[in-house]
Amino acid sequence: MTSLRRLWYRYSPQLYLSELLEKRWMEPIIPFILMCVVFLVFALIIPGYVSFIQLQQLMRSFPEQAFVAMAMAIAILSGGIDLSVGAVFAMANFVALYLLQILGLPFPVAVLGVLAWGAFIGAVNGGLIAYAKTRPFLTTMVVLIVVRAAYNKLTAAFTDELASGYADSPTWDFIGIGSIGGIPVNMACLVVIGIAAHFYLTRIRPGVHIMAVGSSRKAARHAGINVKFSLFFAYVLSGLLTSFGGLLYAARQNSAGTDTGVGWEVNALAAAVVGGISLSGGRGTISRALIGAAIIFLLINGLVQLGTHGSLTSAAIGFILLAAVGFNVKFVKNKGKILQKIYVSPSLVEFTAPPSIERGSGSVYAENDRLKSVEAIALNRIEGPEDVILDRKDNLYTVNRNGSIIRFLAPDYETREEFARIGGRPLGLAFDRDENLLVCVAAMGVYGVKPDRTVFKVTDETNRTWYRFKDDARLWLADDLDVAPDGKIYFSDATTRYDLSDWALDGFEGRGNGRLVCHDPATGKTRTILKNLAFPNGICIAHDGQSVLWASTWLCKIYRYWIAGEKAGQLEILIDNLPGYPDNINRASDGNYWLAFVGLRSPVYDLAMADPAFRVRMVKQIPPDEWLCPGINYGCVIKFNDEGEVLESLWDPGAQQHPTITSMREHKGYLYIGGLENNRIGRLKLPNADPGWTGWDSYWGSKRRPGPGAAAPETRVGHVARA
Template structure:
């Protein structure tokens, strides 16, 4: 049973489900499924409901209601609401009939005038809301009342005139009862309008601005969007679309009754909410509004054909609206929590007891005090130097959590300057042959800084895994890098499932979510060379340039990927079962390597890694600040050789000066220390180290063939 459990947790189908729910195109799945279920249900319950003639008649009646729902959707996506769409629709229906049939105005001009009328009413709404700062609900409600009263007055006065005329126009007949390629004219117009509206809201700047304003007016304003003008335009479009629906309705019905458009604003609002468009604005699509409109339309039509009264159908629509609004509010509020609980899928990780770290135990990991007297550089002047590096002029560089790379000038490092501001969260660094500083930036990819301080992009994408549902071509968490003698850049991406803000969740999963990637500057191509790695972190090209060492943080092991030789293209474990969680790896002057341990294992955490159910209950039921985490209050550096033999360790017990050590660099007889949570850079003397050795010369002071010295 245990083996089956391991297999289940390591290949859990919940991983697929979590990534499926993360896809944006999954959001309309619920309204789409409901649309299909409602249609199939009525097709089974009502004879002839799914026949060709019935479908044509349904599409004829549906088109105008869907346009009105689209008008409502535009207003809601902007962060407001337009309760006047039903009244605008009714007035447009009357004006079309009156101006065309009674006043005998040419049809194209009639259509233009009626649409302009709808846009003008929308402009009144938009002007009051955007520039007068009135409430959308109350403003459009007043417009609804005024227009409905005006409509009732006008229809009563023009009843005789409208009844005495009979249209005799092929264009009018085509508009109301014609077809385009077998599709009713109004339905064809709906398709065109929906496609154009989708393109407008997702590809055209004014439409994108509507979505941005709906998402956050403050953020949109800071991004340079004219919020008032955008809100104004949203209501103008809403009014124009509702009026266009009235034109098609007039051509199809040739009548203007007192109940025309009555309650359509409620149906439109129910359609929008049922389609999954957020009432808070900024989230949703026109396609969802169309699906919601289809659900409402089929429910009402189906119930009427089954003999239900108008009161019942109205009550049903109201009930649907109430439930949909409640679900919408709850889902928007708790979506992140729900997705996290489904998305986090812990795997089974077996650990054996690690080597002893007890002081005097005789192991190379035995605790000591060699880091306690470390000299502090830039104390209190730097925040989170996750990686550090020195150039061949002895200047010291450090990344910071605010997106900058700071440079501390030799010889005493008392002077500092901002070498470059990249943005994001800079992490691992390396110098190339031309002394460009290449840097991994979480959430952005790999960037470079030239000696003149100009910043350039190296790469932000790799090849996509075709067998995976999630598009992993974008770099999520580029972590550390190193450069081979031929100039190729090898870097780790710690996880493809989580962003920097949630990187700890990858640790709770213990799953192979990371990869090792190679970028070739000569061709500009980036490709993944190893995937399904468990939080690959530190990367270091071996002294002979024939392999790449990489650290698997959560598995507490060092691996080797061969670049040359009989094992080229394969990876193997070099050191396993380390007593701590490994981070960056860098060269030492004697041909060995330095490794930073960011945290220590504990028996309790090892036990938790072998219990996926425990970890998933912890993530679901306990606040994040109370989760069980590895011990990170110890500072430790380990030295190992090319054979995987651990040679020695340096400790700061209790992490008083250097907790969470993530980077260690040797330079001219000194060892420099950086840490993810540190407020300083440490430095300790290495009495047996080569006082002239430096990292850049180790890589690039070689022959013309580019091999390292």
């Protein structure tokens, strides 16, 4: 039964549902479902509705309305509206017939003429709205009235010529009645232009500018976007799309009736709204407009085939649209609340009682005073030194909350300078063989700083997990790293579901959201080695270079992953059931390893981890600031060896000097201590440490310990036997 519970919570449907709702393409899910329902209903009640001939006819009749809906959508996304699309569509139909059938112009010239008409009207609308600052609603309504009146006059004046006219053009006939692989030509045009329009608005700079202007003109202006031109061009695009739809309609119908395009602006507006495009602008896509257009088209076409009276058809469409819009608006409004309630998906974690930390208990973890009088370096001159490291010249480096790397110069560490500004939130640090300072940056990836202070990107993505809805190709929370003897960089991506602002929620879940990643500078490739890890944190290459040690913070374990030798590729638990939450791991001068506890376990939280249902109810029923969370405010430093034996512990009772210990580095007989929330760097004199040992020498210099079969360094000074 326990195995089934563990499996259920490990692969909880709630996890996949939350990741699904998080996707942007899930926003139009309600209109998409409605479109499918409408189609299925008519398929059931109308004989032959899904026959090939009927489907082909639907595809041949739909594109013109879809182009008008796309035109309306672009105007709305820019923050406006275009009520003239119906009249512009009708006039484009007339212009196409006039140029081809009456004037007898070649087909390419007629096409250019029709598009020029649409661009001209779009320029009129855009010029008045963007530069004369007129209201979009009134401006386009006036243009609608004027163009519709002109269309009625022109069609009346050329009735006989249009009725007897004929365009001797195979291309014209092919566009009107031809097909490509069974797909009508106009439908193929819609697919191609629809895809192009989608990429234009989401990937191409001028299109992105239109979306930005629709979201906030003030913000777009501050970002350096030419707001007036973006608005102007949005209406030009609207006119072009509308006129192209009119061209296709003319090729298919070869007539210009008085009712052509009448009411299409209302249908286009309804299509945009039903598709989920915000009338306030800046939120929506072309695909949503096409979904909305399909809903309107299917409703009208289906009701007409059923013989429904025109007034009843309009009433039915109005009722359905009202319900769909209300439901869709409600869904969009509450989607965030729904996601907040179900996103945190706790898993089953069962702990055994931890070793005692009680003072005087005789346990190696027993509380003591060894960190109580630690010397404070850079007091109140640093914010959140999550990791610390020293170079060959004894200079001290640490990370700062504002996105910079700070260096304190030896020997007294009084001189403070900004070594580099990277941005983001820098975390783990490591030096490579070329003395580049490598750093993990939350939400950005892994970066490096050369000795001349040049900042460069190492990697910001890895291979994606193909079966997940959530795109985990980019690095979410690169945490700590180390460099192997062959130059490969091993680092932890602590979680792919949360960022630094709510990283503690990953502990609330207790599931394997993290991964161990390797970047090879020689090939430039990054790949995930281990996945589904519970907040992998501290990374340390073993002294012999044969394995990677890493900490699972929420499972309170230390793992060893073999990267060389006979066990290459194997994973094993090195230390189990720690009494605290492990963070960074680093080498010690005696061949052992230092480990930081960022917090201590409590019996209450251990019990909560064994009851995922309790944590689910907690998320749904009480505010986040009242959730039961891990105790990340009181820790210590321990030392362990290659066999997983804990040798000693160092405590700061009451956490007066170091409330959150996340890292420590040994250097020339001293232990330097950092913390995620601290305002200082601690320094402790180690009585039995090698006073000449440095981390640099341990990795790249005279005190590097080669693995089996590796060549020893030319000079081997001060070798310290492993404990």
